[in-house]
Amino acid sequence: MIVGQVGHVGQVRRVALASVVSGLSRTLWIVALLSVTVGAIQLVSVADEITIGKQAQLKVRKETPQVKDPAAQAYVTRIGRRLAAHAAAEQYPFSFSIANYREVNAFALPGGPVWVNRGAIQAAGTESELAGVLAHEIAHISQRHAAQQLSNAMVTTLGLNLLNALLGNAGGAAAANIAARYVASGAFLKFSRDDEQEADRVGVRIMTRAGWDPHGMIELMESIREQEKRDPSSVEIFFSNHPSPKDRLALLAHVVPSRRSGTRDSAEFQAIRAKLRTLPPARSMIKK
């Protein structure tokens, strides 16, 4: 069952809409209401979100080369779990995996799985920069961005079928079908600009609470810019999925306090980074 309960719907919009669509049948009225207030409703329950994320994770695992080095894997998992423990969220089963790709990139699947590319770990100069990468992805999960995106897709594509689903009829199967298509398309990997900004704001909060210097997020943007100068092709995918470092730095200037606090770097991070350099070269995400 994919469809959860309908959340808050704005009272003012409801009244205005009622007068506009008073000529429509009750059924169409409800569908129109759902469509207009799409940002305000959440149709995907946390349990469904976790199930969808598990399906997506199976698919990603099959398609993605993974860094199998146990020390690197254990290290990233430990940093990720410490951050996730400070995310104000439902208890999602977070997991952290390293993709053996040379490009700078990271992404979050619904309900818990986080992936970071080997190229992103190597581009980060310090542990707090890596914490910044992971905290941003954890924030996408804790703020339920993918679930909201899926809700929006359901409302816009399902129409009357969605209504049936809400009323407990056969529409549930149609909703599940949309979720499956969504997983297959990889649409979870691209978030709106608002979601990206929220992930940076919430990410800064998470890393600060977890004890890392939030300046790491700013320094990460600077590292990515340097990486772009050295190797432009290695940041292309990252730039296509995220706002530009310039825009992100403008936002971070407002949310990161000027005074430094928290952990900046660790010998362990530098050791893991050095170890990754000794492994056979990472693969490329860009298909030739």
Ligand SMILES: [Zn+2]
């Ligand atoms: Zn993001």
